Amino acid sequence: MGLLDHKVALITGGAQGMGASHVRKFVEEGARVVIADILVEKGQSLADELGDVAAFVELDVTQAAAWDQVIARTESTFGPVDILVNNAGIDVMKKFVDFTEADVQKMFEVNFFSQFHGMQKILPSMQKAGGGSIVNISSDEGLRPTAGNAVYSASKFAVTGLTKAVA
Numbered sequence: 001m002g003l004l005d006h007k008v009a010l011i012t013g014g015a016q017g018m019g020a021s022h023v024r025k026f027v028e029e030g031a032r033v034v035i036a037d038i039l040v041e042k043g044q045s046l047a048d049e050l051g052d053v054a055a056f057v058e059l060d061v062t063q064a065a066a067w068d069q070v071i072a073r074t075e076s077t078f079g080p081v082d083i084l085v086n087n088a089g090i091d092v093m094k095k096f097v098d099f100t101e102a103d104v105q106k107m108f109e110v111n112f113f114s115q116f117h118g119m120q121k122i123l124p125s126m127q128k129a130g131g132g133s134i135v136n137i138s139s140d141e142g143l144r145p146t147a148g149n150a151v152y153s154a155s156k157f158a159v160t161g162l163t164k165a166v167a
């Protein structure tokens, strides 16, 4: 028996890296998982490898309206969502003085607004499921900033703050 038997999970940024590890662990624990990512080939290939307990859906997490379609696909494939893992994220490494406003906007769109959209959009599906869990991936940098990573750190502090406040 797995810890996540009969659970339906949606994992963003699940095509590679830590997100792909989350996907594999969730499947190992009995969940059915939708992998949502902009990396179509990698995401589809992971879903194919895992079989009928996983599916890939293309999602740019910064696009609020696109979430509706992905949640609808998840429900029609596996049922209402019990668990959302907001994992997709980026880091732009530059000296602080070299950051442009566009860089900062991009980092906040992918790291913060994506999680804001996901948390809002997933609630009706979780209510249908009878409850659920939202896991927002922040970072050490969202708790203790280090020199040289100011904008990433600021975006992850925003994630930590939103998560604590909504919880």
Ligand SMILES: NC(=O)c1ccc[n+]([C@@H]2O[C@H](COP(=O)([O-])OP(=O)(O)OC[C@H]3O[C@@H](n4cnc5c(N)ncnc54)[C@H](O)[C@@H]3O)[C@@H](O)[C@H]2O)c1
Pocket: 012, 013, 014, 015, 016, 017, 018, 019, 036, 037, 038, 039, 059, 060, 061, 062, 087, 088, 089, 090, 110, 137, 138, 139, 140
């Ligand atoms: N790797 C680390 O050491 C570390 C430490 C602390 C926190 N984190 C956080 O963990 C998460 C995963 O990190 P990782 O190291 O696996 O990164 P990664 O770059 O290997 O994977 C990130 C994934 O997010 C996806 N992604 C990026 N932009 C997207 C978008 N607009 N829409 C949908 N998907 C998008 C990418 O395609 C990729 O699959 C991130 O939120 C990161 O900030 C990572």
